[in-house]
Amino acid sequence: MAQQTKSKKQSSKKPAKKNSDVRVVFLGGLGEIGRNCAAIDLEGKIMLIDVGLMFPEDDMAGIDLVLPDFTWLKENADRVIGMVATHGHEDHIGALSFLLEHIPLQIIGSPLTIGLARNRIEERGMLKQATFIEVSDNDRIQVGPFDMEFFPVTHSVPHGFATAFHTPQGVILHSGDFKLDMTPVDGRLTDLAGIGHMAKDDGVRLFLCDSTNATNQGFSESETSIGQSIHDLFRSKEGQRIIVACFASHIHRVQQVADAAIANGRIVATLGRSMNKNVHLARQMGLLKIPDTHLRKIEDIEDIDDANLCIISTGSQGEPMSALARMATGDNRWLTLHENDCVILSSHPIPGNESSVTRVIDGLLRKGAEVIDSSTHRVHATGHAKAEELKVMHSIVQPEWFIPVHGEYRHMTEHAHLATQMGMSADRVLICQDGQSVVLSDDGLRRGDDVPAEYIFVQGKLDDMDPTVITERRVLGTDGFVSAIISLSIVGPNVEMLGEPEIASRGWVHGDEGDQIRKEAMHIVRTAVENALKDGKRTRQELERIVRRALGRFVNQRTRLRPMIVPVILGAHEGAEKSKKKR
Ligand SMILES: [Zn+2]
Numbered sequence: 001m002a003q004q005t006k007s008k009k010q011s012s013k014k015p016a017k018k019n020s021d022v023r024v025v026f027l028g029g030l031g032e033i034g035r036n037c038a039a040i041d042l043e044g045k046i047m048l049i050d051v052g053l054m055f056p057e058d059d060m061a062g063i064d065l066v067l068p069d070f071t072w073l074k075e076n077a078d079r080v081i082g083m084v085a086t087h088g089h090e091d092h093i094g095a096l097s098f099l100l101e102h103i104p105l106q107i108i109g110s111p112l113t114i115g116l117a118r119n120r121i122e123e124r125g126m127l128k129q130a131t132f133i134e135v136s137d138n139d140r141i142q143v144g145p146f147d148m149e150f151f152p153v154t155h156s157v158p159h160g161f162a163t164a165f166h167t168p169q170g171v172i173l174h175s176g177d178f179k180l181d182m183t184p185v186d187g188r189l190t191d192l193a194g195i196g197h198m199a200k201d202d203g204v205r206l207f208l209c210d211s212t213n214a215t216n217q218g219f220s221e222s223e224t225s226i227g228q229s230i231h232d233l234f235r236s237k238e239g240q241r242i243i244v245a246c247f248a249s250h251i252h253r254v255q256q257v258a259d260a261a262i263a264n265g266r267i268v269a270t271l272g273r274s275m276n277k278n279v280h281l282a283r284q285m286g287l288l289k290i291p292d293t294h295l296r297k298i299e300d301i302e303d304i305d306d307a308n309l310c311i312i313s314t315g316s317q318g319e320p321m322s323a324l325a326r327m328a329t330g331d332n333r334w335l336t337l338h339e340n341d342c343v344i345l346s347s348h349p350i351p352g353n354e355s356s357v358t359r360v361i362d363g364l365l366r367k368g369a370e371v372i373d374s375s376t377h378r379v380h381a382t383g384h385a386k387a388e389e390l391k392v393m394h395s396i397v398q399p400e401w402f403i404p405v406h407g408e409y410r411h412m413t414e415h416a417h418l419a420t421q422m423g424m425s426a427d428r429v430l431i432c433q434d435g436q437s438v439v440l441s442d443d444g445l446r447r448g449d450d451v452p453a454e455y456i457f458v459q460g461k462l463d464d465m466d467p468t469v470i471t472e473r474r475v476l477g478t479d480g481f482v483s484a485i486i487s488l489s490i491v492g493p494n495v496e497m498l499g500e501p502e503i504a505s506r507g508w509v510h511g512d513e514g515d516q517i518r519k520e521a522m523h524i525v526r527t528a529v530e531n532a533l534k535d536g537k538r539t540r541q542e543l544e545r546i547v548r549r550a551l552g553r554f555v556n557q558r559t560r561l562r563p564m565i566v567p568v569i570l571g572a573h574e575g576a577e578k579s580k581k582k583r
């Protein structure tokens with residue numbers, strides 16, 4: 001089979017001298033959608049592929065963002081020389097500014113990707129730590145020991161790349177996020193011919209490929225077919241004010257919405273910080289064409305009739321602070337919805353965002369607006385290759401080894417299955433997870449050492465929150481907390497309780513029944529402390545432990561709940577354990 005021939009070809013080329021090994025380390029994005037980050041470790045230097053963030057899942061209460069674990073990168077900071085940004089999505093560049101706090105980087109990408117990344121980095125004041133290397137389609141550049149070639153791919157943000165690393169161990173090809181759109185809005189096709197040439201001439205030793213849509217059969221729809229559908233929709237909504245929400249980085253979608261608006265005699269206004277920024281950037285770069293005559297600032301639309309207006313807004317994922325969410329709650333300072341509005345969600349919820357999107361849609365409907373989304377209308381096309389497109393890519397790349405990346409575990413498993421279906425032998429396909437690594441050597445591909453790959457939580461100004469915080473919030477969110485406050489008086493060898501213990505609680509029990517239960521709890525605590533004092537227990541730590549155990553047992557038996565138990569002992573001596581506990 002093809003794979004066999006390829007490996008033979010490879011081995012016949014192999015020089016007598018041993019080539020240096022190449023290690024690939026997976027830091028994020030394998031097992032979740034988001035925080036994509038991998039590293040190529042070659043001749044003592046490290047090149048990163050993407051440094052993305054993830055939006056929190058439903059059970060991560062209060063968390064703003066989730067980052068890849070930078071522990072291993074920080075330990076090897078002097079070896080990290082740069083980062084390839086495959087494209088400008090947040091799950092690929094969004095965590096860069098956090099890494100730049102620790103490690104200065106050369107950031108390599110297309111001009112648009114660099115523009116989007118630069119905006120993000122600037123927002124967090126990290127520009128001085130970054131240098132930028134802009135590359136064009138099919139460029140091949142050398143940075144340190146890394147010989148890299150950039151192939152155009154189509155995706156839901158323009159100017160994405162698949163990246164080939166020409167290494168002493170042959171080519172490692174990273175697909176980036178891609179689909180095979182044969183009629184993309186800008187005519188820039190996924191360079192199957194170029195990839196095919198390379199695969200034929202050099203062979204691809206290791207292929208890392210986007211798995212997001214591996215479980216979806218068939219081919220994805222072309223972006224331009226969505227444009228036609230949006231066009232038709234605009235025509236049918238004559239007289240109504242139209243508000244379209246989509247990803248701010250989806251420049252081609254914005255273009256198609258703007259085209260439909262202008263063709264129907266409407267003026268376009270953008271709404272939302274990232275939409276304003278990206279539209280400005282893309283117009284400056286000539287990637288987005290909206291004539292000045294048809295673009296207005298949101299603050300200047302008052303004199304325009306509903307029938308002549310189209311607003312393009314952020315918030316298609318139901319993000320609570322976004323322009324669309326604020327419209328749904330009536331808090332948007334620029335726009336108040338009314339019954340003549342038609343809101344189009346030109347998007348599909350990312351896994352985990354479904355309930356927020358539903359909430360926003362409900363809010364919009366309550367305000368009297370008509371709402372149209374991808375469940376009933378063709379207003380969105382995915383940016384990721386579906387199963388048949390992945391097969392086309394595999395048939396062209398014909399890798400010697402394959403590792404599915406970018407997906408939940410089920411997506412990667414299905415992608416692996418798809419590769420073996422196409423003739424790859426199962427022992428040439430590896431499913432890896434965050435924190436694992438592989439080593440490519442003259443003898444083939446083997447597992448390497450693991451590295452830390454915890455979820456790193458960001459909230460407010462804290463950018464490395466202890467995961468215990470999330471665990472505590474889960475308990476607080478489901479069962480509340482109960483606190484017992486005990487005051488002691490210690491005079492020489494005599495120790496006694498001052499007054500009764502106090503029981504305070506939140507989110508546990510309330511009302512008359514609550515008062516009764518708290519009274520019972522108070523007795524339990526008093527007895528436990530009295531007995532402990534009789535037994536000669538004196539330190540705060542000992543007494544806390546005893547109270548926590550006694551109160552916990554009572555609370556659980558009496559209410560069948562497991563709230564957080566917080567004992568507070570005032571006046572007791574600190575025990576010897578203090579120094580140990582305080583790290
Ligand atoms: Zn992605």
Ligand SMILES: [Zn+2]
Pocket residue numbers: 087089155156177383
């Ligand atoms: Zn993407």
